[in-house]
Amino acid sequence: MGSADRSHVALLAFPFGTHAAPLLSLGLNLASSAPHGTTFSFLSNRRPVSLPPNSAIKFYEIADGSDPEHEGHVHPEEEVRVFMEETPGNYKKALEAAVDRCGGQRVTCIVADAFLWFVGDIAAEFGVHWVPLWTGGPCSFLAHLYTDMLRNKIGTGKEADPDEDLQFLPGLSGFRVRDLPDDIVTGDLTGAFASLLHRMSIEIPRSAAAIAINTFEGLHPDIDADLASKFKKSLPIGPLNLLNPTLNQPDRFSCLAWLDKFEPHSVAYVSFGTLAALTEAELVELASGLEQSGVPFLWSLKEPGQLPAGFLDRTKDRGLVVPWVPQAEALKHVAVGASLSHCGWNSVMESVTSGVPMLCRPFLGDQTMNARAVSHVWKVGVTFENGTMTRANVAEAMKKVVVGEEGRKMRERAAAIREMAAGSVRPGGSSVQNFKALLDIVIAR
Numbered sequence: 001m002g003s004a005d006r007s008h009v010a011l012l013a014f015p016f017g018t019h020a021a022p023l024l025s026l027g028l029n030l031a032s033s034a035p036h037g038t039t040f041s042f043l044s045n046r047r048p049v050s051l052p053p054n055s056a057i058k059f060y061e062i063a064d065g066s067d068p069e070h071e072g073h074v075h076p077e078e079e080v081r082v083f084m085e086e087t088p089g090n091y092k093k094a095l096e097a098a099v100d101r102c103g104g105q106r107v108t109c110i111v112a113d114a115f116l117w118f119v120g121d122i123a124a125e126f127g128v129h130w131v132p133l134w135t136g137g138p139c140s141f142l143a144h145l146y147t148d149m150l151r152n153k154i155g156t157g158k159e160a161d162p163d164e165d166l167q168f169l170p171g172l173s174g175f176r177v178r179d180l181p182d183d184i185v186t187g188d189l190t191g192a193f194a195s196l197l198h199r200m201s202i203e204i205p206r207s208a209a210a211i212a213i214n215t216f217e218g219l220h221p222d223i224d225a226d227l228a229s230k231f232k233k234s235l236p237i238g239p240l241n242l243l244n245p246t247l248n249q250p251d252r253f254s255c256l257a258w259l260d261k262f263e264p265h266s267v268a269y270v271s272f273g274t275l276a277a278l279t280e281a282e283l284v285e286l287a288s289g290l291e292q293s294g295v296p297f298l299w300s301l302k303e304p305g306q307l308p309a310g311f312l313d314r315t316k317d318r319g320l321v322v323p324w325v326p327q328a329e330a331l332k333h334v335a336v337g338a339s340l341s342h343c344g345w346n347s348v349m350e351s352v353t354s355g356v357p358m359l360c361r362p363f364l365g366d367q368t369m370n371a372r373a374v375s376h377v378w379k380v381g382v383t384f385e386n387g388t389m390t391r392a393n394v395a396e397a398m399k400k401v402v403v404g405e406e407g408r409k410m411r412e413r414a415a416a417i418r419e420m421a422a423g424s425v426r427p428g429g430s431s432v433q434n435f436k437a438l439l440d441i442v443i444a445r
């Protein structure tokens with residue numbers, strides 16, 4: 001087969017936070033289902049640890065504008081601003097390297113993180129399809145798509161009523177103005193993140209061949225319908241953690257064996273993802289609340305130095321604090337009865353697809369809408385309404401969700417969502433069908 005007869009799929013990652021992981025997960029699935037000879041190139045600022053050297057997917061590095069001397073100490077907004085200055089040249093350069101390395105085999109489709117709104121222009125230049133992947137929650141995606149309409153209707157300053165329900169958009173019924181991602185009805189949309197998301201909301205409906213989303217049909221039927229009417233093809237292909245369970249991580253701190261000691265549904269899993277950071281004061285409140293509740297806990301915490309004196313010792317029989325947990329696996333363990341998180345979308349998907357109710361402490365971006373979906377739309381958890389955690393509200397929420405009758409009902413509802421998600425990735429399920437439709441677009445030449 002000559003190189004002109006083969007497809008070359010380029011996967012363009014947004015290189016911050018956990019964005020690259022779901023794109024890689026999708027890429028690995030596409031690579032294992034594509035015809036023999038299809039080339040896959042993955043472009044990001046660093047090689048993902050979960051991409052084995054002998055993988056069918058080849059890695060190409062892009063410049064992200066960062067200064068190695070300040071790594072880890074730059075504000076995310078600044079990190080994105082500097083990165084955007086490198087685009088689109090950095091991706092174009094890496095695409096040229098990918099074409100060179102596979103003997104001049106031209107790129108035939110670009111699958112890219114939805115944040116990379118400018119990829120439509122690159123795809124048009126190459127004369128190929130562009131398929132963005134939205135890795136966050138579908139509610140916030142819809143809110144971004146309606147940014148201009150929301151700003152017109154609600155206003156952009158003090159006139160906005162934070163408690164107004166967004167029911168005038170059927171997909172956002174039950175969400176309030178205060179749940180919207182930052183900047184949609186506040187701010188001036190000129191910041192690095194805000195302008196990126198605003199451009200995205202304009203460019204994707206305009207020129208994407210399809211939109212792939214890490215969710216599954218039926219989770220938000222009104223959003224499914226709205227997105228289907230907005231795009232050439234709207235393809236909910238998730239949950240990606242179920243579609244590609246092969247990316248299991250090593251259990252370096254024996255968390256799963258530790259969980260084996262506990263009764264079913266008795267342990268709280270605690271993690272705030274890879275970016276969100278609690279203040280020292282809130283961390284102390286959380287620790288004290290966990291201690292007061294008496295509920296066993298497994299806590300993923302990189303820097304335990306700020307925990308209250310004696311906390312680890314006093315809770316050693318029922319608490320494990322480690323810097324990294326194989327989270328998706330841990331949430332599936334029968335001992336886990338609740339998950340306390342920042343409501344990053346990956347964590348939400350991993351919790352609900354494991355049937356685990358949630359305690360939500362959102363910080364930014366899509367997290368507030370994800371938390372609202374958990375506590376008020378699906379009713380599988382509680383949100384700390386005043387924002388921060390106190391020892392009293394943590395202890396109370398733990399008792400409610402892990403031990404109480406309400407928690408049992410939440411677990412039943414979460415189990416129903418788990419079944420719906422599992423159905424979508426079974427043979428013939430909606431995500432499997434949508435994945436096939438995506439594969440057809442991706443491998444077309």
Ligand code: UDP
Binds near residue numbers: 273276324325347
């Ligand atoms: N994660 C993990 N172990 C940890 C902490 C996080 O495996 O100890 C994984 C988690 O399973 C999820 C991802 O890191 O897949 C975090 O993604 P999410 O979207 O929830 O939050 P973000 O880090 O993007 O804010």
